[in-house]
Amino acid sequence: MFRFFLTRLLTFVPTFIGVTLISFAFIRVLPGDPIIVMAGERGLSEARYQELREQFGFDQPLIVQFWDYLTGILHGNLGMSYVTKKPVWDEFFALFPATVELSLCAIVIAICLGIPAGVIAAVNRGKFFDRALMSTALVGYSMPIFWWALLLIIVFSGNLGWTPVSGRIDLLYYFPDATGFMLIDSLLSGQKGAFASAVEHLILPSIVLATIPLAVIARQTRSAMLEVLGEDYIRTARAKGLAPIRVSGLHALRNALIPVVTVIGLSVGVLLAGAILTETIFSWPGIGKWMVDSIYRRDYPVVQGGLLLIAGMVMIVNLIVDLLYGVINPKIRKR
């Protein structure tokens, strides 16, 4: 067990250094001199240019620059945004809760609908419910979510006028963000209607973001359930005369969930990629929109730092899933 943990952790380190190297390389390969870009329309004198070059360390050999970058990361220093002049690290963690809130809501929706849908489909294999649910899941799986978002806006914001189009909360409400999670903060503020407004703003983006994970979870649950339902111990449970709902809901589902949990863990990357589109469309002030805006503005340190932090997060979650999987399923550990 200890060895399994150790080897997984040891492979984590070179991968992480590789990820740093890639995000570091991007800024150096990008066309255009970052300092000129930073100076903008005004331009700058030769002396000032050299001064800035020194300040950002661009006059150093690449290997020295990389070493500085790497040690900077370990000190929590990812550089400054060219545009806002604030540390990338601070900007990231100011916007991060918004993305976490959205992603958590999305994954909760996906799990709460996806697992029951998969179980119902598996139990009714080949019948109407199975076909209807799995066709729906395949449509969801094939959905271009940016279009799906626009359709939902047309129907629910345009025609019905039920939900707002953008942002996290109405401008009417103002309160300090204690946790960064709008749902909690709005409750804490005690202002009437604030919480309802936060929920209204959250609902469409989370549905959009949930769509693909929901479809994946439903499909995965169904196939895992089908596999488990063919096992001997299920037949035994049935022969004992247990109620069908108890057999499929308790005995089968518990074992079918193992691969499903992996899929849920691995969908973090999918969620973050989806967050880029969803946040851009709904003007949701999270890291997805922040990355896209920084790419448009050629704010290289932000792009670099954001890439690194997002990849690091995906890696950590995958590592945790991997380790948990090893705990649940001893067969994996041997590899």
Place this chain on the structure above:
Amino acid sequence: MADATADATRPAPERPGRLQEFWRYFRENRGAVIGLYVFAFFVLLAIGANVIAPHDPTQQFRDHTLLPPFWTAEGSWRFPLGTDPLGRDILSRLLYGARYSFFVGLVVVVLAASTGILIGLVAGFAPKWLDTVIMRLMDIILSFPSLLLALVLVAILGPTLLNAMIAIAVVLQPHYVRLTRAAVMSERTRDYVTSAKVAGAGLGRLMFITVLPNCLAPIIVQMALSFSNAILDVAALGFLGMGAQPPTPEWGTMLAEAREFILRAWWVVTFPGLAILITVLSINLMGDGLRDALDPKLKRS
């Protein structure tokens, strides 16, 4: 393929050709057959776009901007699916856009699959240290959310359709490496490979002629998956302004251009997205059918 030797010992007149056998399994999945027909229909439309399309996709009819589709009161048959804010015929743009989507899907799959299979074969046959290096590299690429990595790559290379295709191929390629390597690993120790080695087959022959054909089933399924992924991702990049540039009638770019009119003219938004959805759905349906037909473990289960 494993039972090929067993078949050779008994007379096998009733055994159909491999393609026929494949078709028999594929046909059992009704969804897959529907997907195939829809896909074929769309491909034909794309090929014949210059004949079928009523107008030039970039021609602007300034007197007919934002005309709704023909079945509404103000619509006319002249512009069957209406016109966009610049007065261009949406149906014509969709038809020409189909060309881009299929072309993109094809190029991306060929690029990603060929490099991925090659690297995967090398990793599978290489000494352990090289294998480790290659797989770490793939892990690194897979640590980035695919759309984000593609987006940054396109930002570096410049926002064009070609660069978008390259970026997406780079992002999709590690899946092929992993699949090929895993398949090679399980095939390498089989007796038929050893016998080929004993008979004096060189490394190149072993890789491409002996082992590769027996690893193809999961790769073919993956090709269908990445075909649809490529179409979705290129549309997403186009939507974010980092793919094909206007006035190219690419579906994602069309959506981006139509965004500000969504509350006034639903048809400019609805049709391009619907085209993407139906195309991707038909390919995914086929992919499911391919998996059922090619995966021996699931056969007849």
